[in-house]
Amino acid sequence: MSANNLLQNFKWTPVDQMGVDDRIARIKSRSIKDQTKIQGLKMALNMIDLTTLEGADTPNKVSQMCYKAMHPHDSMLGLPTVAAVCVYPTLVKTAKKALRGSNVKVAAVATYFPSGQTNLQAKLDETHYAIGEGADEIDMVISRGKFLQGEYNYVLDEIIAVKEICHASNVRLKVILETGELGSVDEVRKASDLALQANPDFIKTSTGKIGQAATMPVTLVMLQAIWDHFQKTGIRVGMKPAGGISDAKSALHYLLMVKEVLGEEWLTNEWFRFGASRLANDILMQLAKQESGMYQAGQYFSKD
Amino acid sequence: MTRLNVQKTYKIFIGGQFPRTESARYYPINDGAGNLIANMCLSSRKDFRNAVVAARKAQASWAGKTAYNRSQILYRLAEMLEARRASFIEEMEVLGLSKKASEKEVDHSIDRLVYYAGWCDKYTALFSSVNPTATAHFNFSVHEPTGVVAAVxxxxxxxxxLVSVIAPAICGGNSVIVLASEFKATSAISFAEVIQNSDVPGGVINILTGNMKELVPHMASHMDVNALVIARQGLDEKSRNAVVENVKRLFDWTLKVNEQDPYLILDLQEVKTTWHPVQQSASGGGGY
Structure with missing residues (x-):
């Protein structure tokens, strides 16, 4: 498969920023009643990629996070696990071991996350390494510098090369656009349309390593790109907003947005994820509040 | 030329900002003669919840400031209130207080802020203790802020x-959410403007206006509130039980609030006692 052929007819759709903001304002003002809220919160919990991506990560920290992934809050009955944990490649083996016997997946960031500033071979080697360690999913970053220079072929070739490695091992691929570095929603749409040409399993907003992470406008634009791609090709691609979503209320807004744009088929952790670390506890606190009627305190919930 | 009065919209004070109540409800406040002065926000449990989030976020760094710095900031509050003395007196006269009573109210408020500003770096020195032990240890007790305080x-x-409830709480490194006087609430929100201009970090003081009976049960049951201060008659039994269930500290200041008193600072402190081994100089070591 060559990017040149794919790109011959590459046209991206311009985005109306006012229209996007208006639609989001309407989604945000929607009232969600108790039973729906409880269902939505449990669904959101089940869609979380519990994430730690620090230079200071240790095997013990990752093991502890994996325990939290499987047992979000043991004193509450009927809670789902989170969808996956997301770690650096060197910690995949630790996570895999800690999660043995559960359905929680291990996602590894690869391709020189977060900047992606190295040559293609090094990126492919890192992808091979992460998969060799046992990763179920790979979160790759696109080369934003090349994208902004207009070298769309280069960017698309990279995604395709990484995808071929992943799919040869039955590993799912998420493509991080790092929307905070792209500048405008028009560029976000362009990058989404570009990445979607490669048919990855997910497109993802951000690394969480720069100031501006996932926002509702950016997510809406990406969801719309996924929908248009699905209409055109019949191929389903998932969505993962990551970074900056830390409270349960916004998580519910995101779910509403997914349902409105893509429909219920996407409302499962096979096709929608939240990349987050603090979100899980806020969801748990809101669920406990629904159960007990009392507002909760953070000190009664494990940190990770 | 005659001109129309520009009326102030009184909102509530959460996290250093002036939002309207999320509930969009309001209640009227009248002057002494029964004419409408302003519509005040009728705060809801969700406003209180938002205020707790802001207060919790602000508390640790407020407690982490040096006592000297907290003292400076309380004194700054007094300075800013002094600068607006005349307008506060006028605002209170509109509420129906006499000129003399209004002056007294404002002057005493300023003095009270200065009083607690002075206590910031003194209460730990005065009330901490080194305790007797039978072994080679230091054993000392020091005060730590309770945390997030809700108050009526x-x-x-x-x-x-209002000042008499806020000052002892923040003097000791707590953050507070105060429910202001219901039908004389205009002064409280004007005082929030003073707070916003006085280097008090956003979230350390939060002021709500509304109904006590509606809000106190939520103040009592919220698990992230560490202490509840009631300086007004009317705490019901259900709320009292909720306070006990949540292992929360409850203080009735209904009678104490007119006094300035360092023991009010101590009400909102927890005492932490620490053992520390000392090497006996007689053992021939280096001593401590």
Whole structure:
């Protein structure tokens, strides 16, 4: 498969920023009643990629996070696990071991996350390494510098090369656009349309390593790109907003947005994820509040 | 030329900002003669919840400031209130207080802030203790802030009552959410403007206006509130039980609030006792 052929007819759709903001304002003002809220919160919990991506990560920290992934809050009955944990490649083996016997997946960031500033071979080697360690999913970053220079072929070739490695091992691929570095929603749409040409399993907003992470406008634009791609090709691609979503209320807004744009088929952790670390506890606190009627305190919930 | 008065919209004070109540409800406040002065926000449990989030976020760094710095900031509050003395007196006269009573209310409020500003770096020195032990240890008890304090200010004393509840709490490194006097609430929100201009970090002081009976049960049951101060008659049994269930500290300041008193600071402190081994100099070591 060559990017040149794919790109011959590459046209991206311009985005109306006012229209996007208006639609989001309407989604945000929607009232969600108790039973729906409880269902939505449990669904959101089940869609979380519990994430730690620090230079200071240790095997013990990752093991502890994996325990939290499987047992979000043991004193509450009927809670789902989170969808996956997301770690650096060197910690995949630790996570895999800690999660043995559960359905929680291990996602590894690869391709020189977060900047992606190295040559293609090094990126492919890192992808091979992460998969060799046992990763179920790979979160790759696109080369934003090349994208902004207009070298769309280069960017698309990279995604395709990484995808071929992943799919040869039955590993799912998420493509991080790092929307905070792209500048405008028009560029976000362009990058989404570009990445979607490669048919990855997910497109993802951000690394969480720069100031501006996932926002509702950016997510809406990406969801719309996924929908248009699905209409055109019949191929389903998932969505993962990551970074900056830390409270349960916004998580519910995101779910509403997914349902409105893509429909219920996407409302499962096979096709929608939240990349987050603090979100899980806020969801748990809101669920406990629904159960007990009392507002909760953070000190009664494990940190990770 | 005649001109129309530009009326102030009184909102609530959460996290250093002036949002309207999320509930969009309001209640009228009248002057002494029964004419409408302003519509005040009728705060809901969700406003209180938002205020707790802001207060929790602000508390640790407020407690982490040096006592000297907290003292400076309380004194700054007094300075800013002094600068607006005349307008506060006028605002209170509109509420129906006499000129003399209004002056007294404002002057005492300023003095009370200065009083607690002075205590900031003194109460730990005065009330901490080194305790006797039978072994080679230091054993000492020091005060630490309780954390997030919810409070109901008195109804009749719109400014002095409010200040008397806030000052001892923040003097000791707590953050507070105060329910202001219900029908004399205009002074409280004007005082929030003073707070916003006085280097008090956003979230350390939060002021709500509304109904005590509606909000106190939520103040009592919220698990992230560490202490509840009631300076107004009318705490019901259900709320009292909720306080006990949540292992929360409850203080009735209904009678104490008119006094300035360092023991009010101590009400909102927890005492932490620490053992520390000492090497006996007689053992021939280096001593400590």
């Amino acid at each position: 200010a008195p109804e009749d004393s719109p400014l002095l009552g």
